[in-house]
Amino acid sequence: MATHDDAGDVHARPPGATGGVQSVSRALELLDLMAGAGTDVSLSELAEGTGMAAATTHRLMRTLLAHGYVRQLPSRRYGLGPALIRLGEQAGLHLGAAARPHLDDLAAQAGETVNLAMLDQDMVVYVAQAASRHSMRMFTEVGRRVHAHSTGVGKAVLAELPDAAVLRLLERAGMPPATEHTITGPEEFLTELGTIRSRGFAIDDGEQEVGVRCVAMAVPEAPTPTAVSVSGPAARLDLAGLEALLPALRRTAGVLAELYATEGP
Structure with missing residues (x-):
């Protein structure tokens, strides 16, 4: 279940998914983190906030970007995309x-x-x-x-x-x-x-x-x-x-x- 932390951000951390399901869970966790941030975020902030490796974060963000779920700004930071x-x-x-x-x-x-x-x-x-x-x-x-x-x-x-x-x-x-x-x-x-x-x-x-x-x-x-x-x-x-x-x-x-x-x- 999603919960509100003291800062008012919402995080969902699905338990114990593996294989391909784990990739989906990680992608959703990135979207949840972006939604909770309320502003554009950098790749390093996403990696730090989710505890993922930078390479894994970058790969997942490229996939979300290709499908329109996130967008990349001229500053190279990321925001939520129109597909959402x-x-x-x-x-x-x-x-x-x-x-x-x-x-x-x-x-x-x-x-x-x-x-x-x-x-x-x-x-x-x-x-x-x-x-x-x-x-x-x-x-x-x-x-x-x-x-x-x-x-x-x-x-x-x-x-x-x-x-x-x-x-x-x-x-x-x-x-x-x-x-x-x-x-x-x-x-x-x-x-x-x-x-x-x-x-x-x-x-x-x-x-x-x-x-x-x-x-x-x-x-x-x-x-x-x-x-x-x-x-x-x-x-x-x-x-x-x-x-x-x-x-x-x-x-x-x-x-x-x-x-x-x-x-x-």
């Missing part, structure tokens, strides 16, 4: 399809739109949606990518990460205001994340779109930081109404955690 975006999108769509019946159940109970979103690099991508029964309802296109700091789902997933990792992400992605209510200061945002961690859910009160409220909750132990949310017009969904949705939202997050655990290796 396609894989991530397809994985998200697959998980979204599996989750859809549970999202439909929550939408029926809440009477509002339900979204499932995942953290993909420095942005949040919506992977599934169950629509409200109301004629006036929220709609977010599946596949849409948004900044994490201005959404309920984004704040919920970032609250699962250490502050140091959050600050690195915010520095890379920026904190543009979506509305006048969007939090745009890193320190204020970390304070908001502390509140989310203590109460167990995030609220977007017009921070992504004026007149829209949302309550979101992280899916526990998801393989990729994931959150489920309920959103609706502020005129219909006041703050007390958001809190009334928490038991159903928490049950759905738990069901999705079990679903992803079942589908995992």
Whole structure:
């Protein structure tokens, strides 16, 4: 299982693989190290971080480069490649399809739109949606990518990460205001994340779109930081109404955690 160390990086070290499988495991370990670094890395840093010989690291990186999973910069350092975006999108769509019946159940109970979103690099991508029964309802296109700091789902997933990792992400992605209510200061945002961690859910009160409220909750132990949310017009969904949705939202997050655990290796 992937674990977060004190620096907020994610490392996966599969046990005891040999032969050709060991080569695959080592290549994946390199990708995990690059993802955790959050910036471009040198060949020597990769070798040191994985404990592999420089020649082995170079050979594996050449293979990953040829397939588009990494890219080499003019500085000769390496970054994650575009092929991973396609894989991530397809994985998200697959998980979204599996989750859809549970999202439909929550939408029926809440009477509002339900979204499932995942953290993909420095942005949040919506992977599934169950629509409200109301004629006036929220709609977010599946596949849409948004900044994490201005959404309920984004704040919920970032609250699962250490502050140091959050600050690195915010520095890379920026904190543009979506509305006048969007939090745009890193320190204020970390304070908001502390509140989310203590109460167990995030609220977007017009921070992504004026007149829209949302309550979101992280899916526990998801393989990729994931959150489920309920959103609706502020005129219909006041703050007390958001809190009334928490038991159903928490049950759905738990069901999705079990679903992803079942589908995992």
